[in-house]
Amino acid sequence: MSENKSKYTRWFEETMIEDVPLVGGKNASLGEMYRELTSKGVKIPNGFSVTAEAYWHVLKVGGILEKLKQTMEGLDTSNVSELAKRGKAARDLILGAGIPDDLWEEIKTGYDGLCKQYGENTDVAVRSSATAEDLPTASFAGQQETYLNIRGYPALRDACSRCLASLFTDRAISYRVTNNFDHFKVALSIGIMKMVRSDMASSGVMFTLDTETGFRDVVFITGSYGLGENIVQGQVNPDEFYVFKPTFREGYKPIIQKNLGDKQIKMIYGRGDSKVLTRNVGVPEADRVRFCINDEEVLKLAEYAITIEDHYSNKYKEPRPMDIEWAKDGVTGELFIVQARPETVQSQRKRDILETYVLEKKSNVLAKGKSVGEKIASGKAHVIPDISDLPSFKPGEILIADTTTPDWEPVMKTAAAIVTNKGGRTCHAAIVSRELGIPAVVGAGNATEVLETGKEITVNCAEGEDGLVYEGILPFHKDTLSLKDLKRPKTEIMMNLGNPEEAFGFSMIPNDGIGLARLEFIISSYIKIHPMALVHPEKVKDPEVLQEIEKLTGNSDREEYFVDKLSQGVGTIAAAFYPKPVVVRMSDFKTNEYASLLGGSYFEVTENNPMLGFRGASRYFNERYREGFALECRAMKKVRNEMGLTNLVLMIPFCRTVEEAKKVIAEMEINGLKRGENDLHVYVMCEIPNNVLQIDEFSEYFDGFSIGSNDLTQLTLGVDRDSELLAAEFDERDPGVMEIMAMAVQGAKRNGRHSGICGQAPSDFPEIAEFLVKEKIDSISLNPDSVMKITLKISDTEKELGRQ
Numbered sequence: 001m002s003e004n005k006s007k008y009t010r011w012f013e014e015t016m017i018e019d020v021p022l023v024g025g026k027n028a029s030l031g032e033m034y035r036e037l038t039s040k041g042v043k044i045p046n047g048f049s050v051t052a053e054a055y056w057h058v059l060k061v062g063g064i065l066e067k068l069k070q071t072m073e074g075l076d077t078s079n080v081s082e083l084a085k086r087g088k089a090a091r092d093l094i095l096g097a098g099i100p101d102d103l104w105e106e107i108k109t110g111y112d113g114l115c116k117q118y119g120e121n122t123d124v125a126v127r128s129s130a131t132a133e134d135l136p137t138a139s140f141a142g143q144q145e146t147y148l149n150i151r152g153y154p155a156l157r158d159a160c161s162r163c164l165a166s167l168f169t170d171r172a173i174s175y176r177v178t179n180n181f182d183h184f185k186v187a188l189s190i191g192i193m194k195m196v197r198s199d200m201a202s203s204g205v206m207f208t209l210d211t212e213t214g215f216r217d218v219v220f221i222t223g224s225y226g227l228g229e230n231i232v233q234g235q236v237n238p239d240e241f242y243v244f245k246p247t248f249r250e251g252y253k254p255i256i257q258k259n260l261g262d263k264q265i266k267m268i269y270g271r272g273d274s275k276v277l278t279r280n281v282g283v284p285e286a287d288r289v290r291f292c293i294n295d296e297e298v299l300k301l302a303e304y305a306i307t308i309e310d311h312y313s314n315k316y317k318e319p320r321p322m323d324i325e326w327a328k329d330g331v332t333g334e335l336f337i338v339q340a341r342p343e344t345v346q347s348q349r350k351r352d353i354l355e356t357y358v359l360e361k362k363s364n365v366l367a368k369g370k371s372v373g374e375k376i377a378s379g380k381a382h383v384i385p386d387i388s389d390l391p392s393f394k395p396g397e398i399l400i401a402d403t404t405t406p407d408w409e410p411v412m413k414t415a416a417a418i419v420t421n422k423g424g425r426t427c428h429a430a431i432v433s434r435e436l437g438i439p440a441v442v443g444a445g446n447a448t449e450v451l452e453t454g455k456e457i458t459v460n461c462a463e464g465e466d467g468l469v470y471e472g473i474l475p476f477h478k479d480t481l482s483l484k485d486l487k488r489p490k491t492e493i494m495m496n497l498g499n500p501e502e503a504f505g506f507s508m509i510p511n512d513g514i515g516l517a518r519l520e521f522i523i524s525s526y527i528k529i530h531p532m533a534l535v536h537p538e539k540v541k542d543p544e545v546l547q548e549i550e551k552l553t554g555n556s557d558r559e560e561y562f563v564d565k566l567s568q569g570v571g572t573i574a575a576a577f578y579p580k581p582v583v584v585r586m587s588d589f590k591t592n593e594y595a596s597l598l599g600g601s602y603f604e605v606t607e608n609n610p611m612l613g614f615r616g617a618s619r620y621f622n623e624r625y626r627e628g629f630a631l632e633c634r635a636m637k638k639v640r641n642e643m644g645l646t647n648l649v650l651m652i653p654f655c656r657t658v659e660e661a662k663k664v665i666a667e668m669e670i671n672g673l674k675r676g677e678n679d680l681h682v683y684v685m686c687e688i689p690n691n692v693l694q695i696d697e698f699s700e701y702f703d704g705f706s707i708g709s710n711d712l713t714q715l716t717l718g719v720d721r722d723s724e725l726l727a728a729e730f731d732e733r734d735p736g737v738m739e740i741m742a743m744a745v746q747g748a749k750r751n752g753r754h755s756g757i758c759g760q761a762p763s764d765f766p767e768i769a770e771f772l773v774k775e776k777i778d779s780i781s782l783n784p785d786s787v788m789k790i791t792l793k794i795s796d797t798e799k800e801l802g803r804q
Contacts, residue, residue, distance in 0.1 A: 006106045006109070008050060009050055010048060011046075011049075013031070015030070022049075022052055024187075026129035026191055030191060033311075034046065042307055044336065045193050045338065046114065046117060047124070047191055048191075049191055050190035050192065052131050055167075055187045058094065064094065068093055077173060077178075078410070080391045083173060083410060095162065104157060108153060111192065121152055122194065123150065123194075125150070126147040127147075128145055130172075130187070131189065144163070144169060149278055150277065155277075170407055172406075196336045197329045198328055199267065199269050200330025201329060202223050202225050202328050204231055205426040206301060206305050208245075211425055212373070212425070212465075214347070217244060217246055218245060218256070219248075222238040222240050222261075224261065230265060232428055233427065234420060234423025236266075236423075237261040239261045240257070241259075242256050243298065243302035244644075247643060248302055248306065251644075254571065254642075255299070255643075256643060257500075264283060297335060304326070304335070312342070320347075321347045322341070323340070344435070346434075352483045352484050355480050357477075358477055359462065360475040362474070363471045365470060365471075366457065367444045368466055369419070369420075369441040370424065370425050370430075371468075372442060373461045374461055376461065376476040378457065379397055379417070379457070380457075381455045383401070387405075390410075393411050397415060398415060399412060399418045400453075402420065403422045417440060418441075419444055419447045419451065421445055423443050424442065430442050440467070441469060444467075457469050462476075464502045481788060488510065490798055491773050491779065493782065494512050494516075494756070495781060495782060496758055498520070499525075500570075500573050507576040510791070511787065512581075513647075514577055514584075517573050517582060519566065519586060519587045520587060520589055524597065527561075528598055529553075529561075529597060530604075539603070541602070545598055549599060552598075563638060567636075570635065571645060574639055575643070577647070580647060585652075586620070586652060586653065589615070592604075603625075611714075617652050617663075621663045634671065649683060650681070654685060654688065655688070658698060661684065661702065668682070675703070686748075691705070692740050695751065699752075705748045705753060707755075708758065712759070713761075717729065732759075742771075745777045748778075756779035757772060763782045763786040763790070773794050780794070
């Protein structure tokens with residue numbers, strides 16, 4: 001475009017981020033990216049801004065500024081009906097003033113320029129851009145209106161007028177009051193940009209951090225079919241993807257998590273003869289059960305996001321996490337960025353204070369969805385079926401709704417928590433609840449049906465991705481820990497973890513990595529199918545079981561389903577703690593536990609004592625499970641080789657003899673996991689007395705030994721750990737058990753091998769941790785809830801021993 005001499009319009013290529021006072025945050029960012037990042041491969045649709053000066057010009061020519069001030073004077077935004085009345089009056093004043101002719105001529109000239117570039121009567125988006133929006137500490141996102149699929153002069157003039165009037169939407173008025181912005185020191189600029197035909201493809205939102213925990217090393221991408229309004233408004237549950245930034249920068253393809261959303265509807269263009277510019281239609285079942293973008297597109301979006309974050313971080317000389325909107329053009333197949341602003345919630349959190357909410361008691365689960373906010377709240381439910389019912393809502397109640405829109409915000413800020421039927425973790429309800437610092441459960445499906453107004457409930461968002469609504473007022477407490485000046489002991493303090501959903505949050509606790517990540521949780525909770533049933537479905541005779549397997553695997557190749565799910569679960573944990581070591585134990589189900597997986601009964605034998613039966617290492621090279629172990633190995637190889645997470649350490653459980661060790665290491669090598677190659681370390685659980693007695697021989701095959709205190713106690717004392725009759729006899733503090741643990745540590749040291757403990761004992765009994773520190777164990781792995789308490793105890797012990 002040639003240089004613009006216009007008074008009230010400015011092309012993106014003439015705009016920089018410093019121009020916020022003139023063109024607002026959205027337009028300034030679009031201009032900055034169009035100027036600076038197009039050459040780096042980031043695609044931005046072209047467009048121009050109608051400046052804030054044009055807004056003041058409209059008020060002046062229309063003679064309405066004083067009337068607007070009178071309309072806003074003395075307004076109490078907590079009075080919802082009065083807010084609605086005054087808001088409408090303000091908007092009517094601006095709509096009545098219209099667009100002055102001199103301003104309209106400049107807008108027409110700009111639109112003609114876009115038509116010249118993109119084709120006659122081209123379609124544009126008309127978007128609001130407030131001069132106080134998209135600041136690092138406050139987000140005006142969604143406060144004003146956007147109009148899509150605008151074509152021709154009359155529609156464009158009308159959309160511009162409505163856009164200016166939307167500076168006085170009820171939610172925008174309320175937001176300015178809440179955040180102490182003067183109504184008449186904030187102006188509105190309009191962005192007019194080429195539409196991306198995502199109505200024929202997909203669109204979404206992405207963040208350069210995890211929106212729930214603030215974990216900085218991922219790009220979190222959401223996507224759904226059609227135009228992007230449905231995701232923001234919470235009308236659909238979108239697909240979700242996580243890409244790990246550090247190894248992506250090294251050239252790997254680390255999509256560490258993919259969650260399929262139901263994507264029931266999509267927004268497309270209205271029919272040609274209709275005045276309705278956009279409409280929602282149903283998504284065909286075949287499209288709903290597959291992801292809306294492929295892996296290569298996920299990685300391309302991650303590249304865009306990292307490029308944008310790096311640009312702004314370098315410009316401001318400080319980390320600048322970003323909140324970005326993207327769209328895929330269904331005509332050209334290209335991916336575009338249509339907005340980028342600073343993330344304003346997690347990036348403002350104090351990183352030296354660790355807050356943890358703990359539910360002390362559980363009850364009947366009434367509803368379940370995606371958790372937002374990592375907090376707990378309780379109170380009376382209040383179901384709001386329609387916006388007209390908002391005035392009946394009382395402060396401190398829990399808002400239950402199908403979905404929320406920006407018009408609900410004056411009431412949302414008085415709620416103790418929010419529960420919606422629809423929406424994903426980037427929908428309106430999720431965004432606002434994060435800003436307000438209250439928990440929300442979104443996408444709960446039938447919350448408005450199962451939760452009744454007046455019913456006492458507890459909303460728990462403090463236990464991973466699942467947000468749960470419990471019956472009754474349940475007790476909970478908040479633990480607060482200052483991480484300032486916290487000294488680390490020389491003994492490595494690691495964590496035991498099974499649930500990938502908790503990994504990002506737990507990584508904030510001071511730690512030296514993961515000492516035990518169990519595959520069993522991922523297999524039973526995410527995969528749910530016996531691996532051999534995926535390799536040999538012909539052996540499964542029950543048609544209902546086969547149908548359930550088909551339903552879970554969907555369009556995926558059965559074996560790839562297992563590999564993908566397992567690699568993503570493990571990859572999420574490995575990424576959360578990268579580059580610290582993450583020790584993952586290969587599967588250690590007993591035969592009765594394996595049999596309970598879908599299809600499992602066709603592949604498992606019935607044993608009298610599964611605890612001492614066909615488990616651990618003995619399965620891996622046995623024909624009964626060999627092909628299942630191969631799938632486990634493929635998943636681990638994918639985590640290390642494709643995701644680049646070489647901090648993954650593999651651990652073999654229940655390895656009875658040196659001969660078994662030799663066979664397992666050989667089996668792993670057959671499956672592409674060669675010890676020592678690409679810095680692969682293999683540990684063994686030290687949980688059988690023979691592991692200790694022959695530790696010199698086992699050391700030839702393993703790089704480390706991790707004491708499993710439960711099994712080691714069981715086999716040292718000859719006590720069935722599941723026996724209620726002998727519960728009193730089962731004690732890890734028995735002198736014999738303590739001595740054999742000491743022998744394990746000494747034997748590992750003698751052979752130059754890592755020594756650790758990942759069993760329950762040190763979490764339950766601080767004296768065992770103290771004893772092992774005195775024996776100079778390398779690492780102690782604890783349950784997350786006991787990490788800080790035992791860390792302080794270990795620091796004191798080391799101080800007494802003169803090690804600090």
